[in-house]
Amino acid sequence: MSVNSESRQRILIADDSEMNRSILADMLEDEYDLCEAENGVEAVAVLEREGVGISLVLLDIVMPEMDGFGVLEVMNKYHWIDDIPVILISAENSRGFVERAYDLGITDYISRPFDAAIVRRRVVNTLMLYAKQKKLVGMVADQIIEKEKTNNLMVSILSNIVEFRNGESGLHVTHVRVITEMVLKHLIQMTDKYELSHSDIALIATASALHDIGKIAIPEEVLNKPGRLTDEEFVQMKKHSEIGASMLEDLPFEQDEPLVRIAHDICRWHHERYDGRGYPDGLKGDEIPISAQAVALADVYDALTSERVYKKAFSHEKAVQMIMNGECGTFNPLLMQCLGEIADDLLKEKDANPHGNQVEQEMRNVTAEMLHHEELSASERTLRLLEHERTKYRFFASMSQEIQFEYKLTPPMVTISDWGAERLGLKEITMDPLNDPAILTFFGEDGMEGLKKRVRESSPESPVVQYDCELTVRGKKRWNRIICRALWESEEPPKMAGVIGKLVDVHDTHTRFAELEQLAFHDPLTGLLNRNYARTQIIDRIVHHQDVSYALVIIDLDYFKDANDQYGHLFGDKVLQYMSEKLRKNIRSGDIVARVGGDEFMAFTQYVSDPELMVERIFQSLIGKYENFKISVSMGIALTDMVGYDYTKLFHNADKALYAAKRAGRGRYCFYDPSMQDMLSVISPIDKHVERGKNVEKGIADR
DSSP states (O other): OOGGGGGEEEEEESSSSSSHHHHHHHHHHTTTTEESSSSSHHHHHHHHHHHGGOOEEEEEEEOSSOOOHHHHHHHHTTTGGTTTTEEEEESSSOHHHHHHHHTTTOOOEESSOHHHHHHHHHHHHHHHHHHHHHHHHHHHHHHHHHHHHHHHHHHHHHHHHHHHHHTTTHHHHHHHHHHHHHHHHHHHHHHSSSOOHHHHHHHHHHHGGGGTTTGGSSHHHHHSSSSSOHHHHHHHHHHHHHHHHHHHHHHHOTTTOOOHHHHHHHHHHOOOOSSSOEEEEEEEEGGSSSHHHHHHHHHHHHHHSSOBBBOOOHHHHHHHHHHHTTTTTTTOOOHHHHHHHHHHHHHHHHHHHHSSOOOHHHHHHHHHHHHHHGGGOOOOHHHHHHHHHHHHHHHHHHHTTTEEEEETTTTTEEEOHHHHHHHHTOSSSESSSOOOHHHHHHHHHHHHHHHHHHHOOSSSSEEEEEEEEEEETEEEEEEEEEEEEEESSEEEEEEOOEEEEEEEEOOHHHHHHHHHHHHBBBBBTTOSSSSSHHHHHHHHHHHHHHTTTEEEEEEEHHHHHHHHHHOOOHHHHHHHHHHHHHHHHHOOOTTEEEETTTTTEEEEEEESSSSHHHHHHHHHHEEEEEEEEEEEEEEEEEEEHOOOSSSSHHHHHHHHHHHHHHHHSSEEEEEEOOTTTTTTTTTOOOOHHHHTTSSSOOOOGGG
8 A cells, every 4th residue: 555655654774784775675665755874873863863754763783883772772862762663673583682672662573584564564563553652642641731730720829829818919929930940941951960850840830839838827917017027027937938848748648749749848948048048947058959949049039029018129130130149148059040041031931921831832842743743754855955965065075175064962973074084084973972082082182172162152143163273183183274153942042052064174384294204204005103213112112111011023924925926016005004904903002013114014012911912912813814815924022021121132033033933834923032042043943932831833724
């Protein structure tokens, strides 16, 4: 059965096998719009970009960059799994494997090889299930909204009775509620110090309506006295906080309900102050629940801006100034910062919805979004046009030698143009870039902090930032200019959503010096240090660190002449570059690796206990194949513990050990010992090295 193209749902197929993606596409493309990802990072990027426009994910587990479990963890972290079902499709069917996938939230599991009818049926069933769940959510939301309206109305009636007796406007309760909610919503944007969800904030805002319920027990002549209270009257007035808390404590039911507990905290402690000078208990700092702290600030602000029997109303500006200057007691500095930052919106927002319908409106918005996910998906034509524009942009960017990038705050992800990623030696998509070692190395500590500082200083009115800094591009320092634009969401107050920008190589004298330095110190074919520069580095190391044990390893590529003779010199160069990369990856960053010349390499590395474990690891990492050429190496090793800290002796003795390894049949390694002193004239028996307690004669034939 075909589906109208206007209502087609969109399915993401994430699998590193193009064949598998193609088979699934053939099964589903008649009824659904499809998009594909060949690894987990690409899948996350699609989900982040298209969001709830994706109706279903068909997910493989074994993928490069990020596996399927990683994708599921990201979907759980950002709650995408709540709205987007996942069907796992994999050849792996072990119990632990499948159970882990279900624990991470998958809806169904299909094992490969798969049957077309089964795949289509399960896709339909899953989409129908989620559609019914969305409809049910809408129905439940309607019922919750009605119940919430009734509950709020009852709380408001009770609270307004108290305010009426107090001779105050009934809007005080509403104002305190709105201000409390605004302050706390801004607080959770500023800091994660207080673990407050939006549900928590809504509950606190509702409970705030009961903050002065204890005033019902205060004599009216004290409550509505137009002049200054006497000391005795003030003591009487202060009792309202304890009375309100006691009233809630004496409720014969629902003592453990969150609303009752929060209302109790607010009633008792909304007159406490951050410096410990409040009442009734003299609590200090965060001994005061954050709910009571927020209501206290809201209560004071509205009291200042409202007319009372004993005072005229202050202006909004004067009230904020008085609070900030500490004229009304001491408040949490974070809450005062929130008040200052929302001050411009406070005046209009607190009276914008006087009947307290914000909760209903918010729930309606959430429900509408859940019921209309499909409206967010783009048409095939739009996607083609966007891809066309993207292709043009990438082409012009490569011609202008500019590198485009985009940084999203949620989830934290940086995307670099493919040409730019290749140029910089970085990945096109990096999750959590501020903690990624490659990105941090690229920017350096000063560069990263400088850029972050300038971006933070931007604003919706001045969003463009320019920053010149020295970046590490493929191991070389290069001066670049970063021009970027901060992106802002339309929320009030505006919230930064991310950054888009470009990076231009300005290539000044600093860069030219770095390039000359590269030519002087590095082998041009492999990029490793050349022999002369490596020699100076090793000498410097052993002169200043003679309390450390080092090994000098000389590596010779066996039968390299065969590579040149059989496949040509260009192929031989590729083999040398392959070997260099293998060495670079298996030598610690602080060690020294160089090309001695021809097909010989040298490594200078530190060891702590048994050097043979370290040498064995290097040896095993090098043997194998490059295309059709079988790679075999011979290695000679000299240790500072045996030879001493003299570079010339180390090198010559490592060379003698290498000679011993080659004379013994190649494809092995040997450590230098004094029996090799006259190696040029006598072949030392390799068996002598076995007596050291380990098999140091390693041949490919033995494996």
